[in-house]
Amino acid sequence: MTSWKEQLGDRIPDQLAGEVDLFEGQIELKMQGKLDDKIFAETRLRRGVYGQRYDNGLRDDGTGQKTLTFPCGDLTKGPDTVWDAPGMMRIKVPFGKLTVEQLEVLSELAEENSDSILHVTTRQDIQLHYIHIEEAPDMMRRLAAFGITTREACGNSVRNVTACEYAGVCTTQAFDVTPYADAITKYLLGHPDVQDFGRKFKIAFSGCEDNPCGLVTFHDLGAVAQVRNGKRGFRVVVGGGLGAVPVQAKVLAEFCPEEELFPLTQAVARVFARLGEKQSRARARIKFLVQKVGIDEFKKLVADERETLRPDERWTAFLDDLHSTDEKPVREAGAIPSDAPAGFQAWAKHNLKPQAQDGYYSAIVKLPLGDFTATQGRALAQIARELTGDSIRCTVEQNLTIRWLSGADAVTFYDRLVALNMAAPGAGTITDMTSCPGTDTCKLGISASRGLTGELRKRLTVIEDELHPAVQALRMKASGCFNSCGQHHAADIGFTGVSRQVGGRKVPHFNIVLGGQWTENAKSYGLVVAAVPSKNIPKAVELITGHYLTNREGEESFQAFMARVGKKEFRKVLAPIQKAPAYEDDPSYYSDWGNPREYTIGDIGVGECAGEIVPFVEFGLQEAEQQLHDAQDALEAGLSATAAAGAFNAMVTAAKALVRHLEVQVTDDADDVVANFKTHLHDTELFHDPFAKGKFATYLLKMHGDHSYEDADDEIAHRTLDEAQLFLEAAHACYQRLTEAAAAAAAAE
């Protein structure tokens, strides 16, 4: 075999295969200079191909900023993003679920295309770093062969739909949210109503109110399972988010019946797409829209939008079989042996949770900083194959949970983890910290959140057994900047990277955020208490926990203690360590954890997390251009009928993009597109050329009516291609006129 495309053949679903082929074609076009930088950047972001630190071709080596002389020369893969610079691939893992085979193929890709490390994110994705963009299409094919897509993993789109890792096996859930998360993932993937956002949109599911696994309160849209009078539904919240100013989501519906969940979500998406901010990224998340109009008005807008939606059978089709996502254990249930060894007992204390199903357990594999090796991944997959089946879940705390472990196999499972160096105890305790990538790989990172977390973890693991249970139970989380990917607002003790100037030099610091609540779906956020030099953070943790233990009343929780004593008292506690010594006295303060270079924020780039603001219509027109290009290739290959049909499809695609630009609902069906095009663009004369008038529109209308593109001979194919080319030119011109008219109207207001 000469290519993965050939090797995998029909193992790849047609739609995914087509999407990867299209992306590969776009890479080719970009290399030929035929694709705009912004469009290509948003295109690759929507396929999970992300930028990494230094991808602008510049890197500070500690003595000043230097140019990385990549061989690609001036070729870029986005604004200020060098083609050859390594990037990151974010791989969506809906609700964190991985099969054995999926984990195996991910491990293979980590070895062949990355640095042998798989990284679990705080939103249940897997990330691979140091990827070369030209290898991305084959990586996507290998993933697609096992049902994984990276589509819409980044960019201004619906990101990975998350859900608690115990869904279906949880002892406190109202019901299993897995089939709902699964169905809405499939429904929204590529849906036209979620393509025109100004920013990303994150959805989370939780099976219950009390536990933190779903973290719905800081999501753009969250759904908490409820049963009322025997009827399933969800409490739906909207407009939550972290970032520099964290916002708790507001209740959109106290009880949304299960059959209404999808149309409600779709209506929210349409309102967000229509009214959400598009120009200022900083205010483009839905939380700002909800704040701006108020939750009551937002509810009204959503209700009105809901009324306009055309019914879609997919809203409820999945309800016919809510067991389609059930997992099947491969071993009989059993009890944990009474003579289990001490090491197992210590591990099981925090890492083994009884399931709702008697005799089965969920085992948490605690990962250091969310990382595991390809070798470990492969071995873990084999363990799952033998003992638990396809029951692996990535968690929001950057661990792996393996469900459906029979109690009878628990010690064997533990022994095999020990052999893999994956049996670290203390899951969900103070040693189980989460962190975003920070300055290690993120373009926006200010401080080394991973370096800090690694250092704290190393120090605390040594004294883990000696820690007071009240301290053991605390959670710590770190973000390298205010964007809060490490979810520090919801931690007992959180850290967010900041920079401070001391004696003319920059010193890495972390803001300490105290008193966030992880439980009850992250019910409340912490408060910033003080900025402390990065190198003093371990001491700060010691002071904070010591102060808490000494002064708490009875069994007072950390949140309650924080609320009682307030920020002021903790400021006093931290005051002695807030000031960095002069460089001459201790230069170690002037570099960050795990990075000996003198600290600088000069490497911060423009984050790609926000995506490029490219209106959906431009994607549509670009897609139409690609279709026409393919049609021309087909004609050259002597495939007249294919060429003519392709040219017609290109016109339909362009027409659909314009119709949708007018905020008219339209399906992918050509009849529907053409009917709407005629009504809204032809009959209104919006599509009319100033000189040719309706001539170009009639190419589409006539062709749609007489089907002349079908069974076309060479002559008809040529004519069809020529007409399609003119139609596309007219479509671009029409879009330009519409844009100018909108701008003029806005200016007049």
Add this chain to the structure above:
Amino acid sequence: MQATKFQVKLYTRVGDIELEKLIPVFHEWIRTKKISDELLIDVADYAHVPQGPGVVLIGHQSDYYLDVADNRPGLLYSRKRGFEGDFQAGIDDAFRRALNACQLLEGESSLGLQFATNEVLFRVQDRLVAPNADATYDAYKPALEQAASAFFGGAPSLERIGTEREPFAVRITTGASGTVADALARH
């Protein structure tokens, strides 16, 4: 179609390594362009991952790992891009670059590292072109023998290792007792 993603690992003579010490060394290599014909980009620290890739010097053409997989520390050279010349030249080049990196590390006094030359691990990270199978082994064996013999002398002994799920890998026992410098001088 020819594989290019060759990996060559040489093991250290000592068991324990303080991986953190590699971080400033690799940063300095980037700053001083220590490997002059390669673009060096970044340092990835995975010291927290047991038996993992350790500390990685990320480059454009190749990565260099102070890898601690299987609890056997060593320098792992990993080619990511194509090479000039024929198949044998590509394998020879991978051996040479791995040995060259070992020699540079041995020269870093802060590390106190020495590498053994009696054993080499060779892998190909390309399951499409080089699956872990007998046919791949048959195709690679002559070139690996030639490269090992040219650098380490004598008649090396080769053994294919791992399963079909793992990358194609060959353990080469060279029988050599010389230094890294000896090996580089020989070729």
